[in-house]
Amino acid sequence: MSTLSIGNYTLKHFDIQAKEQMDHYLELINLDISDYTFACNYIWLSTASGFYTIINDTFCFFILTSGELSMLLPPLGTKEKTYDAMRRCFEIMNTHNSSIQYSKIEYVHENILEGFVNYLEEGTVIYDMLKEYVIEKKLVDYIYKVDDLIELKGDPYKSKRNEINKFKKVYENHKVEILNIEKHKDGILQLFNKWVKDRTHYMPKEEVESFLDGIYFERFAIKRLLNDYDKLEVVGMVLYIDDEIKGFTVGEKINESTSSVILEKTDFEILGCAQFIFREFTKYLKEIYGSCYINVGDDMGFENLKKVKMSYRPDKLIPKYTIYQKL
Numbered sequence: 001m002s003t004l005s006i007g008n009y010t011l012k013h014f015d016i017q018a019k020e021q022m023d024h025y026l027e028l029i030n031l032d033i034s035d036y037t038f039a040c041n042y043i044w045l046s047t048a049s050g051f052y053t054i055i056n057d058t059f060c061f062f063i064l065t066s067g068e069l070s071m072l073l074p075p076l077g078t079k080e081k082t083y084d085a086m087r088r089c090f091e092i093m094n095t096h097n098s099s100i101q102y103s104k105i106e107y108v109h110e111n112i113l114e115g116f117v118n119y120l121e122e123g124t125v126i127y128d129m130l131k132e133y134v135i136e137k138k139l140v141d142y143i144y145k146v147d148d149l150i151e152l153k154g155d156p157y158k159s160k161r162n163e164i165n166k167f168k169k170v171y172e173n174h175k176v177e178i179l180n181i182e183k184h185k186d187g188i189l190q191l192f193n194k195w196v197k198d199r200t201h202y203m204p205k206e207e208v209e210s211f212l213d214g215i216y217f218e219r220f221a222i223k224r225l226l227n228d229y230d231k232l233e234v235v236g237m238v239l240y241i242d243d244e245i246k247g248f249t250v251g252e253k254i255n256e257s258t259s260s261v262i263l264e265k266t267d268f269e270i271l272g273c274a275q276f277i278f279r280e281f282t283k284y285l286k287e288i289y290g291s292c293y294i295n296v297g298d299d300m301g302f303e304n305l306k307k308v309k310m311s312y313r314p315d316k317l318i319p320k321y322t323i324y325q326k327l
Contacts, residue, residue, distance in 0.1 A: 004051050004064070006096045011062060014050030016042065016231055022052070025059035025076040032258040033141055033318060034297040035107045039232040039252055040262055041072060043225045044217075058085040062093070068102035069093045074112050074323075082112060090325060100325050106138075108321040134324040139298035142309040143258065143316040146291055149282045156313050160275050167272025171241050176280050179236030179248065181229045187245035188238065191265060192222055198268035222263065225250060234262065237284060239277045246270050247277040251285055259291040 004011040012018070019038045026036055034040055041050070041061070049064045050072070058077030062069050070093060075085035086105065093103035113135065152161050168174070177184070196215055225232070232252075239247035247266035253259050261281065266273040285291050293315070299306040 004062075006069075006092050009053055009055070009092055011051035011053045011092075014042075014045065014052050014061065016228055018052055019231070021054075022059055022061070022076070028078055029076055029109075029112075030255050031109050031111065032143065032254055032293065032295060033107065033109050033320060034254065034260040034262075034295045035073065035141075035320070036076075036109070037252055037254060037260070039225075039234050040260070042228070042232065043221045043262070045072075055088050056081045056085040058082055060085060060089050062089075068098065069096045070102060071105040072107065074105050074108045079112075086323075094325075101327060103325055105323040106320075108323055110319055110321065113321050113323075132326060134326055136322050136324065138320050138322050139301065140317040140319050141295050141298055142312075142314040143293050143295045143318060144312055145315045146282055146286045146294055148313065148315070149279060149294060150286070152279070160279075160312070163272040163275045164279065165272075167270070167276045170272075171270070173242050174246075174276075175240045176277065177238050177240065178284075179229075179238055179250065181226060184238050184245065184248070185226050188222070188226065188248045188265075191245050191248065191267065192219065195265050195268055225263065235284070235288065237277065237281045239266070239273065239280075241267075241270065241273075247273050249277055249281045251281065253285075253289045253291070254295060257291065258293040258295055259285040259289050260295040260297065262297075 002013050004013075019042070022038045026038070029036065045063070051062045051064060051069075053060050053062075055075065056077070058075035058081050060075045061071060061073045063072050071089055075082050075089060077085065089105065090103055094100050097103055148157075152164075179188075196212075196219075200212070225234070229236075234250050234252040236248060236250040238245050247264075247270075249261060249264040251259055251261045261278075264274070264278065264281075266277060282294055285294060295318075296309060298320070299309055
């Protein structure tokens, strides 16, 4: 399906060809949420079909799931054009969908949300505006100071320093390399398969089935990332121990001050491996981008992942919201 026609609008299929246009509109908003990049959306868009169009000089990104249309991001563009575009996007979704309950805009940054709820048409008051919508706080992005992650100073980071020091002592024959697709692709896929096997071996049996359901989509994302790596303008690093890949990570520049970590996988049985590659990759992101902050995304609602991300003492927690219409 290359296009989707709804009323007077034609939505184009979201593929690698959309990158240049989406990047242009992303530069206009300059926000630090990890979801606001082309690569992040492109590699994870495996459970639905993506479509986009330009409305009121904003980039409007839709997903089609089980026949129902919603927005994965708010319209991307300058503030004075965004709010009218939101209304028109809801009209598009409502025209297509079987019920307005499926029409929603996800991953809305608080800066955009603030403008939306305060956007006043002539004769409109904020109370009337909010009568039409429900705004729900969802997940938060974890953002850290780069230097905190590199230096790991003080008691709060004592366990991280110890894990890294033990790793370096036990695995003296380790090295990191900048990710090269031709050289590292097969080793990365082998590591991912081992990671899945180890996780299912150690986790409670009642959790295995739901874990494997999610892994299908993560495997798809990794393959898509590797297949289009050179086109996505991302950077990566691999960790070797005895000439075998035991860790890999990929990230990108979000804006002038912030980079993100999109993916990271390490050998589950190598203690300190994750902490070591995370710090080395942070150093690399600072070196090539001059980043002051690192965004590692949200915790997807998983308590264990939340504990890990909080253990690194985030400098900022940036909330993300979803806008619904009242039924």
